[in-house]
Amino acid sequence: MKIKISLLVALLFTFQIAVAQETLFFKSYDWEASPNYTVEKERTEDMIAVKEKTVTEFTFDKEDLVEYFLEHKVLWLNSDDAIEEYNKIYLPFTVGAELQINKARVITPEGKIINLDQSKILTAEDEETGSTYKYYALEGITKGSFIEYMYVVKRPPSYTGEKRYIQDAYYKENVEFDLFSPSNLLFKFKSYNNVPDVDTDTLSADKRHYKLYVAKVPKLENEYQAPYNASRGFIVYKMDKNTNNMGVDIISYGNIAHNLYTSYYPAYSEKTTGLLNDFIKELDLSKKADEETIVRKLDYYIKTTVYSQDIYGDDLENLDLILAQQIANETGVIKLYIAVLRTLNIAHELVVTTDRNEIKFDPEFEATNFLTDFLLYFPASDKYLSPNASGTRFGFPMPYVTDNYGLFLKEVVNGDQKSVTGKIKYIEPVTADKIADVMKVTIDFDEDNLTENTVHLDRAFSGYYAMNIQPFMHLIQGKEARNDLVDSFVESATPEFEIKSRKLINDDAELFGVKPLQVIVDFTTEGFVEKAGRKYLFKLGDLIGQQLEMYQEKERVLPLEGQFHRSYYRTLTLHIPKGYKITNLEDIIIDNSYVKDGKELFSFKSAYQLKGNTLTVTADEHYRENNIQVAMYEEYRTVINSAADFNKIVLLLEPSK
Template sequence: MKIKINLLIALLFTFQMVVSQEIPFFESYDWEVSPNYTVDNEIEEDMIAVKEKTVTEFYFQDEDLVEFYLEHKVLWLNSDDAIEEYNKIYLPFSSDAELRVNKARVITPGGKIINLDKSKILTAEDEETGNTYKYFALEGISKGSFIEYMYVVKRPPNYTGKKFYIQDGYYKDKVEFDLYSPSNLLFKFKSYNNIQNVERDTLSTVKLHYKLHAAKVQKLENEYQAPYNASRGFIVYKMDKNVDNMDEDIISYSSIAQNVYASYYPEYSEKTKGLLNDFIKELALPKNADQESIIRKLDFYIKSTVYSQDVYNEDLQDLDLILTTQLANESGVIKLYIAVLRTLNIAHELVITTDRTEMKFDPEFEATNFLTDFLLYFPTSKRYLSPNASGTRYGFPMPYVTDNYGLFLKEGVVGDQKSVTGRIKYIEPVKVDEVLDVMKVTIDFNKENLTENTVHLDRTFSGYYAMNIQPFMHLIQGEDARNDLVDSFVESMTYEFEAQNRELINDDAELFGVKPLQIKVDFTTEAFVEKAGRKYLFKLGDLIGQQIELYQEKERVLPLEGQFHRGYKRTLTLHIPEGYKITNLDDINIDNSYVKDGKEIFFFKSSYQLEGNTLTVTANEYYKENIIEVAMYEDYRTVINSAADFNKIVLLLTAE
């Protein structure tokens, strides 16, 4: 879940009315009465943006600063799929916004103009959220038509940090972004992923004008596990200075830190302190519990007992009410964690960052759109906690907010004075040795029927591999439900089996992060062996389950990002039946890796040892880096595909 910082920003200036203002830009702008749009006939695309113009203007109206947001698009649709996708155009309508202009039209391949009737501007309601939205319902579209629409929204100004995409999954002939502001309010911009810089129009004098006009913007297609939104070309902008107070940055992390601190680290009343002490008693902490045990208990208890809603409601962030009702919103949950940690004198820091697949945190450009996700950091253990992600636990935060920069807020106390310091640091990911899937398998053959095996599976999961199961074991009640869980791991090998002697170890929900979840099961199956005349085919690779295989028909364009570091350790022990031998043992040997700065970053290595009739196969696979740059991709693909290659290994048993 993400948290947008909106109301935590205290303005460091007072807006001043500009004596001489031009009319808003949108009042003098319109589309062409008789358009003559064309596209290159040689381009074979489902859709092309002939024009995309966006204008956002900050404007004083009755001494209030408002924002007029204009969007004007002309899209050429050249397939049934594109027509189906764009026959409805949704408008950014909200309760605090006002639609000032809204119109659309279709221009057929023959040049006929079909203007949208006002009755086709519809309003609907989202049944889940209750939010209303408006959309254009376009008719008369055929392949090769142009659709054109334009709207203007008046809304509260958004100037603390805004992301605007220049690049999409389709070609664009022309992209124009313009921002206007009163002459005393300066804006700052930064371009990402090879997008040209925004320039200031020096000819504009009455009001400031910033612009980025680009021609022929190439489309960017998504790829497997690519951080697509973070990789697209975009700009970020914010209001930077008031010319009447040039010494102060309007948006700075130092000011944000102060306001976040004021909200989340207040002085508590005696009533609140009493409620906090009662809450801590409910934790039933053992005497002399170490800090990590306390944090784990707190994390488990809050996520198990406090119901969190993703809505803005003052009551749901009132600490007294939260402690009484155990109902909260995301801000309220964070306040609860912090209040308990402060009461217990547990050192921690509040961290604000962003999902790296959506947008990498930029340590050099201070804007609130880099501040969307909260973490708690514990410097003693150097571990993190995601307070608003109910499916996570201490030490294993939401993985996509790690391996990224963040703003760390640390409370300091000097005498009776309390304050906060903010600094940007890197959020290290959880190391591979804590995220392991360890498999030990022993296989015996039925002497009377060599197509049947008795298999003993011993498998342990730690870190993120256990996180979807172990913390919720208290919810899996009854022998049948627990047997089904154990059987699900056998089913990753085969659906044809009969299980006996199932066992779950470390199945206490509060043992997550302390001891790995372990399953043991014995089963019989005829799924791994096929008879071929006097020979037998043993499907060794099926023991590790089906593996991902990466195909690459085109050259990789985007980096690939994994969620977390991960490792697989597999030991497969096969008791070869008397009188038989395996003739293709060398097929087991696979060794592929990628070395960076003298260290193996990822690898797949399988090998064997044969002692008498006992064949021991090891197949280990490690990934010690999440972000796979394009230059590394082919090596990474080779390693990934090595596991798929192992999965295809079939051993040939022949009579001696």
């Protein structure tokens, strides 16, 4: 869940009406009356953009600042799939927006121009959200055709932080971006992922004109687990200063920190204080409870009793109503957490960051693009929680907002004076030792039928590996449902089994983060052994379940972004039947790792020890880095594939005489 905080940014400056402005750009701009678009004959792509121009212009409409947004695209479509995808063009038409220009056309390979009839500009409604949208329904498109469309939208201005993608999954030519603003309004830009810097056109006296032109933009295809949007070429811009207002920074984290503090840390009325105390009583906290226990209990209680809606509404942000009705929106939920923490005098900091898959927090460019997701940080335990992610719990926030920078807001109390400090700090990820899948398996052979095994499985999950199950155990009611849960862990290794006994340990939802969820199962199966004459084949690798296998036909281009650090510990104990020996024990040994700056980042190491007829196999696996740069990708892939290689190990049992 994401929260856009731009609405919380106060209007810190006074716009002044420009007296003698030039004509709006879009009024003198048009497409070519006789287009002559071409594509190189050797191009075989499904689609190419031969022109892509976006213009955003800020101007005053009487006393109000408004924004005119223009988009003009020309796309060459060269496949049935591309034609099917683009025979409808959806427009970003939002509440409060007014269409000024709206037209499209098809240019066939023979040069025939088919202008879009206005009746083909349609309006539809999203049944889920209730919002309306407009789209072009294009006709007459054949392979090799160009589709061209242009629209202008007048809308409320967005200037606190905007992101414009320059690069996409298809090749582009003639990519242009222009921004016009009154001469007193200064904008600041930053380019990412090899996009050139935005230039300033100094020839215009009454307006400021910022522009970017890129003749050719290579396509960027998505890859497995790549942070695609964060890796594409893009620019970020914001309104920086108003020269008519003493050049004060308009968008700064200092101002944003102040506004957030005012919103989330108000003084509480006597009524609110009473409701907070009643709410705290419902937590049923032990007088001896330490801070971690209290915060964990609070997190669990709010996420299981307060209904959160992802909509705007003053009532859903009113603390008194939230405490009375236990219904809130995302902002209201954060207010509730903070109010209880302040009442209990628990030190904490409000953190605002972003999803590193979408855009990594830039500590050097202050814009609301980087302030989309909230966390609460607890200095005493050095742990975080995600207040708006109902599927998470204290100590294990949404993983993609960790391993990233963030803006930390700390309340400072000096006597009767209260204020806030804002600092950019790194949000450390949860370490691999706290996110573990620990498996202990003991295997015996039936003396009369060596194709049948008796298996004792003891498996424990902690951290994110338990988070999809353990916090919701109170919802898994009934013996049958819980048995199905246990059986699912056996099914991951073999579909053929007969359960002898089952046990769930630490299956209390409130034990998440305190004790691992543990499954103990005894079962028999013929799924691991195959007979081959006098020999038997034991599928040792199947015990750990099927593993991810990464193939790479093309050279890796993008980095890989892991969710979280993680560890696997596996101990497999095999009691070899009397009269038999294993002749390929060396197949068990795998040792692959990647070390950087003296730290082992990834590793898979399997080994064995044979004492008498007892074979003990260990297969441990660790990942202590989330951001896998291209330079280390092959080493990472080798480690990942090591687990898949282990999964394929089959031990050969032969008569010892």
